[in-house]
Amino acid sequence: MALKLLVIEDDDGIREMLNLVSKYDSYELVIAKDGSILADIHEIKPDLIFLDEWLCNEKGSDLCRKLKSDPSTARFPVVLLSATISIEQFARQAGADGFIRKPFDLADLNQTIIKYA
Secondary structure, X not given: OOOEEEEEXXXXXXXXXXXXXXXXXXXXXXXXXXXXXXXXXXXXXXXXXXXXOEOOOOEHHHHHHHHHHOOOOOOOOEEEEEOOOOHHHHHHHHOOOEEEEOOOOHHHHHHHHHHHO
16 A cells, blocks of 8 residues: 655745655555644545645744644654755644755655655
8 A cells, every 4th residue: 555645835946856755656645735724634545745835924843733633633644845954943842743854855865754754
């Protein structure tokens, strides 16, 4: 059974790239531009969540903190994505399982999926 990845990312280029990678690597991908998709997380049941730090009206670290503080969603692994230098600190403070700095290469992405999913 294919791994299910939830990607919350507002950058069209990154969403498109992840969509192409998922087809090549046979991942089931659920993509959203904002955190409203998290209302459906129990139906989606992702194996891994990629969460952009700088979304239009919210911060990925804030969404991560909410997920990790709720016992019903804390089990979902979350990896923050960002070009900011402070992403490691944001990830740690939010309780994220990991982080990836943008721009990232496909090898880093695949290693992260293997590590956390």
